[in-house]
Amino acid sequence: MRAEFIDPSLPHAPFEVKGLPYRARRTVGDRLLEALMALAESQASLLSHNQKPWASITFTGSRHEVMLDFEGPEAVAAGERFIAALPDHEFSILGQLVADATVSEVTSSTLPYPRMVVTCVLLLLEDA
Numbered sequence: 001m002r003a004e005f006i007d008p009s010l011p012h013a014p015f016e017v018k019g020l021p022y023r024a025r026r027t028v029g030d031r032l033l034e035a036l037m038a039l040a041e042s043q044a045s046l047l048s049h050n051q052k053p054w055a056s057i058t059f060t061g062s063r064h065e066v067m068l069d070f071e072g073p074e075a076v077a078a079g080e081r082f083i084a085a086l087p088d089h090e091f092s093i094l095g096q097l098v099a100d101a102t103v104s105e106v107t108s109s110t111l112p113y114p115r116m117v118v119t120c121v122l123l124l125l126e127d128a
Contacts, residue, residue: 028124031093032064036120039089043078044068047117054123061096061125065104070116076108079116086120096124 029051037044047067054063070079083103091098105119 028062028093028096029064031096032091032122032124033066035091035093036066036068039085040068040070040082041078043072043075044070044082044118059099059125061099061123064122064124065119066122067117067119070118071113073114076114076116079118083118093124095127097127099123099125 029049033046033049037046045068047069048065049067050065052063054061068079068082070076070082083106086101086103089098089101091101100123101120102122103118103120105117107117109115
């Protein structure tokens with residue numbers, strides 16, 4: 001999960017619509033990141049997220065490349081569990097089917113503190 005601190009003086013801040021607060025709609029990418037952070041036991045920091053449209057003759061969807069940073073001994077242990085669980089994890093993202101989820105790169109270091117950077121690639125298809 002993430003917390004956002006929004007300055008109400010900025011134009012992108014939520015605003016009132018007929019007395020009801022307006023919030024921007026969560027995208028597929030937002031829902032995917034939420035699911036990945038839950039799988040990472042909230043021990044990871046998001047370094048990058050790239051999303052590209054994807055299509056074949058029969059399917060449409062999007063390809064996501066996500067880079068997560070696990071810092072500290074507990075976080076690195078959670079990262080190892082994340083790597084083991086990702087390929088077989090059953091995601092529940094509204095209107096989407098995760099067709100493929102792979103870890104494409106892992107970089108680890110132990111000094112000055114344990115750290116692991118995991119890059120994963122996911123293919124999401126629109127569920128009809």
